[in-house]
Structures are given as C-alpha cells and as structure tokens.
Amino acid sequence: MRLAILGAGDVGRSVAELAGEYGHSVVALADSTSAVVDESGVDVAAALERKNEAGTVGDAAPEDALNADYDVLVEATPTTLGDAEPGFGHVRAALEADRHVVLANKGPVAERYDDVRALERDSDGEVRFEATVAGAIPALSTIDGVGPERVTAARGVLNGTANFILTRMAAEGPSYEHVLAEAQDLGVAEADPTFDVEGTDAALKCAILANVIHGGGYALEDVDVEGITNVPPSALELAAEDGRTVRLIGEVTADGARVGPRLVPENDALAVSGTMNIVQLETKHAGRLNISGRGAGGPETATAVLADVRRLD
C-alpha cells in the first residue's frame, strides 16, 4: 500500500518508520507547515532528520500531501474538538477521492462520526480507526469480531496519564499536584494536563466506543464526564483500607456513556497500574473479555494504525 501520512508527531513518525517493515511505501509525509512528496517512496529517515534539525519535513506545502497518489491516508494530526478540523477536512478529501483513511486522530470519529460514515457511504474508500481507542489494544477489531450488537457494555481505563497519577497517589500517598509534577517530569503528562486529568481524552474514546457499539449518534457532549482532580489521597487511602482502589473508568452501556472516578476492587482486572490501559467488553454469549496493554506511545499506536492498513489489503 502507498501511504500518505499527515502529522509528524510521535505516531506519524512511527508509522513512517515502521511502514517499510510492513511492506508499505510512504509517498507523502506532512507536518503542520511542510510536506515531502515522492511517488517512488519518501526517504523517511532523511525527512525525519530534517524535521529534527530544521523543524520541517520537506519543501512542499502540507496540502500537497493530500494530492499525492496514495492508497491510504494516515491521519495522525492532533485531536481537535468541535468541528474536528482540520482532521475532518482531510478525511473528506481522501474519501471524495475514493481513497482509504486510517485515523489516529480521535476528533473526526469522536465528534463527527455520523458525518464521517455518510462520506464513507458515498466513497469507494473505507475508514478505520483502531488506533483512536486505547492505542495498541485491539478494542475495535474485537468489537467488530464479536459483533457490536452482541457487546452489551464496554468499560475500561482509557487514559494512561490519569491512571499513572491515581496509581502513584494510591501507592505513596502524595498529593495530586505532587504526582502531576512528577508525571510531567517523566513525560507521562503534558505541560497542559487538562485533557487527561479532567477526563476529556477518555470521554472522546468513550464517544468512539459508543458510536461503534450503538451505530453512531455520540459526540463528546453526549458523554457524562468527571475527571480525577477532585480525588484526594485520603479518598484513595479509605479505598485501600477496604481492599479497593480508584480508577478513572470510561463506560458505555445501553444507558449511554460516562467517564468518572470509580471504586474497583484492588485485584480487579480493571485496576491496571501505571500508564497501562484496559478495555473490558461484556458480551452476550461469551461473558467478559479483558484486553490490556499500552494505550499510548508512538510505536504502540503505530502498530494499531498499521493493523488497520493490513485490514484494508
């Protein structure tokens, strides 16, 4: 497959670096200000080196990447809320040209799922987005395999930053602010952690899960969201005394979607530690399925992106 990759952050870079191993070629790679297009195959190493040194991947304009002769558009630009632009526009351009789209950007399928599906119906291209929910964890393909109508509930730990903070607070008892500063030093939390600790990121993933399970109709505003900023160490202590702990759980049921801190037994499958994620599915005929693993990171998320590309073959 010939890939055009939009976004040269951790995920875009890793997809570009791993594409060759999967037998694909990269015909275009763009960041927010530049692009490199080469139909005989972009020299990925050179483009990424240039990105490191000069801050650009090539001499072309970013929109040139969309005009390249590609089979699959890999959309790995940062997630945006509301109209999900510019990601949504990229999806539209690819589908209108009858190309496939693989998303790492959550925006289009979290905020405008029904619009994306409508564009897909009019296109010969297909949209896949395994990487948007819990990184490397094959959550969506498992739901697809079971059949969305046979998945009665999905819940999980969908944000590694929030989980890291809760795990550290429960283990050592330092305050939220202390652990957040530590997480930022370690690169586990962003300088602006709002997206993670207030539950927005987990809520976007919940909206996507709800769209897949219920066949659309969900956006961020349809998810009931509460973050972890109101959970003090004393609450974690009280939970621990009782053999429990607190996790930021995203949950999709027949009643809707919600994200919030929840009490779970300490040895429960959902009580994963550190930056790990888990997705738990309740199924009609097969009971409960738990899939845990790394929910973020370049090569991890790229693994999900490239798994989607393989499914298009």
Place this chain on the structure above:
Amino acid sequence: MSETGDRAHTLRLELVDEPGELLRALEPIANNGGNLLSIFHERGSLTPRGHIPVEVDLECAPHRFEQIVAALRDAGVAVIAADAERYGEAITVLLVGDLVDTDLSDTLSRLEACSSASVADLSLTDEEGTEGISSARLRLAVQSGSAAQTLETVRSIATEKDLSVVEPLVGEL
C-alpha cells in the same frame, strides 16, 4: 403473624440433589423458632459442584438467628451466606468534599430515609493541608436489586451539597 421485634433474614443454602434434602434443611429453622417467609428453590440452576441453590427468607427473634445458622451447619447443610440484615447487597461509595460543613449527619440520615438503604459502615478522614476537605467511605446495605436507585439518591444528595462521589461499578459491587 410475627412477634414484635422479629427481624427478617435471608439465608443462601446449597443442597444436594436428593429426595428429602429440602425438608431436612428447613427443620432446623422451624425447630429454632424461625418463621419461614419464602423459599426460592432453583431446581433448574446447579452450582459448579452440582448442588441446588436455595434462598430462604425467614423471620426470627434477634438472638435466634445465630442459633438457626449453627443448627443448620450442625445438620450438615451448606450455608453459603447468612445475612444478618434484611438487605441482600452492599455497595461502597466514597464522598469527598466539605463533609462537616455540609452536615454529615444530615447526609447520612437522608440516605437512611431512602427506604432501600441502610448505612452499614462509615470511615472518615481529614485531608491533610486542605482546609475543610475530607473523605468518607460509606458502606450501604441495600435491598437486592435497588443498588442503582440507591446510587441515584447518593448522587442527588452529593450534587446538592457540592460533594464529589466515587461510585462503584454497578455489576461489580
């Protein structure tokens, strides 16, 4: 008719699938002053060991209940759960916020007033270095099947008093 002061209890038993077993399990209850209210005999559903689960609701004087459980065990009946309360389930929640200034005892009595729940246990800690913020762990005994309704009550009281609630996962109570 029951004497005043009698309390309702639920016993979960597991019986071997043989004739006369049910009767043998009920005799120690009657012989020790227990008044049978209902018997739910799940013939269709077997436990992994091939036993039949039976749920017995009974009333007795408070001091009689332990005697009944002991007599059942002496008779070789497997008593899986003996609830000393009329409540079949328990849920645990955390409350965080200004619990004292928002009148904790009022919070508790309003939860109790919700007929399906009873506060079984309360632990409270102050949050060090944060003025006025404290956390409480509440264990609520609830009637079977009314956990969701009880959580709804907890949520609405918490919203009104500007407290945060950490709920359990329903289905994993």
